[in-house]
Amino acid sequence: MLRLNETYLGARVTSTEVSRASSAHVDVLARCQAGEARHAGSLGWLHVGDWASDEKIAQVEALAARLRERADTFVLIGVGGSNNAARAALAALGVRDGSLDGTHRVTYAGNTLSAFELRRVLEDLEGHEVVIDCVAKNFETLEPGSSFRLLRQWLVSRHGEKDAASRIVCCGTPGSHLEDLCREHGYEFTTFPEPVGGRYTALTEVHLLPLAFAGVDVRALVAGARAEEARLRDAAADPADNPAWRYALVRRLAWDAGLRVELLSFFEPRFRWFSKWYEQLFGESEGKDGRGLFPASAEYSEELHSLGQYVQDGTHQILETFLDVLEPGAGDSLVLGGQDIDDRFGYLDGADFWDVNKASFSASRSAHARTLPCPTIELDRVDEEHLGRLFYFFMFSCYLSAELLGVNPFDQPGVEAYKQLMFETLGK
Missing domain, CATH: 3.40.50.10490 (Glucose-6-phosphate isomerase like protein; domain 1)
Known part of the structure; x- marks a missing residue:
């Protein structure tokens, strides 16, 4: 399954505010679940x-x-x-x-x-x-x-x-x-x-x-994506149980609170290219009309030692969304041997890197959540089914988020502007 953990959301945005906003804007959810006629030419992915x-x-x-x-x-x-x-x-x-x-x-x-x-x-x-x-x-x-x-x-x-x-x-x-x-x-x-x-x-x-x-x-x-679609587009379900809807509301409330960047952070380097997909999805869909959170990403734990300082103590204009995998897969265990020399890392004797990485994740999220809202998107595991769910979750969330922000999720006028100038330069 895929879920939204709001436990560390409290700085600048709260779960109570998300629920209140849900009630106020639930018509947006209903329209997007049905698919709006004005976007019919761009909604082939919805089903x-x-x-x-x-x-x-x-x-x-x-x-x-x-x-x-x-x-x-x-x-x-x-x-x-x-x-x-x-x-x-x-x-x-x-x-x-x-x-x-x-x-x-x-x-x-x-x-x-x-x-x-x-x-x-x-x-x-x-x-x-x-x-x-x-x-x-x-x-x-x-x-x-x-x-x-x-x-x-x-x-x-x-x-x-x-x-x-x-x-x-x-x-x-x-x-x-x-x-x-x-x-x-x-x-x-x-x-x-x-x-x-x-x-x-x-x-x-x-x-x-x-x-x-x-x-x-x-x-x-595809089966994972179909299952996620069935869950997120269920018009009879309680909106409070729709993680894509609540995530979209978090993003809108973050914008209203003056935040201007969303950082997708993860402790598994395998999500590096997924973060590039996310950046394009939200950057092209929302970045228009002078609006939209700037989508960026952080690959931890490496970038804790570069971006981490800014995230913790910088301008505090960041919504930091964590991507977390709950269950280790077949290749996710690597146990350290006992002490062979006095390297002063004896506390790691017999430790599994899966658990060490999780400790770093938990500590970082707790520290950052003191000043930043830190929602967490949780996957049970990384396999084809869950990736299908994750792709659909983000696409539907993006549609909802752009509608809440009041921009067209499916055009990209800024991209067309640079292309025109480039083609002129090349003599097309």
Whole structure:
């Protein structure tokens, strides 16, 4: 399960205030649970089954199986919402070198314009059998477009046009120029769901395909998301039992109290890429009209020794949301041996690093909660089911939070502004 722990919420925002706000704004919850007609063109993610049905999953699995027979390396070409969720899931599941099963790995391109980094990508592909997947909803974004050209030409130079074509998948909007290219040159084409913005695509084939290639149980991921959807969108349930709703209210009350930053903090480095997904989700969804908490993240315990001082004694404009895993998994235990030399760490004799890390987490949260509101999002464990729940929880929370703040959760005018200036500079 997934739950919101409000025990350490008390500084600047209280559970009583959250309950009071819930009663005052419960109409927002009802509207979002039903899906508002004015956002119909952006709510394809709201019902998981629309784009992750059993039939669609079977299609994704079949394509992934064919690609796995052809290659050991899958290059996901995409930026922001086109790669963040897959990258977040693989890292959270403890994947090393992009591979869950040790034989089929996922690497990334289309998220940088750095010549140094792109050369590194090409060098890393040498000696591997490669397929590439260009994810581009409108096929106008510079980073994936330029990387697709680079990697497509790299494949052709090694395999010839016909064989290279069998190693190329594109995910775009039906009727787009990208689909035309696929039809003309014989590339596999998959559908980027039109009514889903990139940052809300975690549970669609945009991400399910690379995850299936890497050996992830995508059916369990989707099942977790479906279960979370059923819980969060249950209009008959008590709003007090809806953790996404209460989390959204905490964020709005924090804004009203003058807080301007939300720090997503975690003591498991495996959530590093999940935090990047979270930053994009809330940054693009809420950061507009001069409003919105600035989404940032802290990877503890390392950053306790850098950011920790500021978090504890800085400007106190921070809402610090902790992400906590309650149960250790198979690889989460490592016991220290007894004392062999007088290193003055004898108090750690026989200690398990899982417990040491938990002690650091508990102490840090207690200390920070003296001055900051510190809600905690708790997962029972880290597996595909709980990651599916977590993705849906945050997407639905973001929808609720933006509506409470009074901004459109599904546009990104600031991003479009920089793109226009960049294209002018490049002579487009």
